Amino acid sequence: MKFLKIFPVKTKDTSSEGQQLALYRKTGDINLLGTLYEPYMEMVYAICYKFLKKEDESKDAVMQIFEKLVSDLKRHEVENFKSWLHSVARSHCLMQIRSRHVFIVNEEIPETYGSTEFQNEEWEHSINLNSQLDSLEKCLEILVLEQRVTVELFYKQEKCYKEISGQTGFDLNKVKSYIQNGKRNLKICMDKNGSI
Structure with missing residues (x-):
């Protein structure tokens, strides 16, 4: 799980998640978003692994979800970051699985x-x-x-x-x-x- 430690270590931010999200929307500072996302990366990885069943795909999904947050959190006001992130991760994985299987027919395997x-x-x-x-x-x-x-x-x-x-x-x-x-x-x- 070393891949989860990708953001620079910062001192603990004492502002609330809501304040951090508002500041990110205002500044677009990726480091701020990284600091906000990092404590939840293990949770996101666990959700992804539960659905995708593959370690590498789950790791990739954690990063893809972060990239999605970069733009999504500029547009959405999120009240409960953890539950919203859980929903985003779950939706992302379901879409991955659905796209993986929708176009496969038996003759193509x-x-x-x-x-x-x-x-x-x-x-x-x-x-x-x-x-x-x-x-x-x-x-x-x-x-x-x-x-x-x-x-x-x-x-x-x-x-x-x-x-x-x-x-x-x-x-x-x-x-x-x-x-x-x-x-x-x-x-x-x-x-x-x-x-x-």
């Missing part, structure tokens, strides 16, 4: 690809993931409009509560409630369909 057992494992993992994503899409459709809209804006477009409130016209507290209830209803729906 060369016979020398590896053992049949490995191919079957990868194929089953791909089918299972695509099944879960399909189930998630179907469950999203059954949510009430307010829940569906806020959940999609929060998780798919990675908007913060304030941005969602501004975009939809929903009260800030209602936005939080819609997202929380939407998440709960999605989990119930997916549990019923055996997708989790």
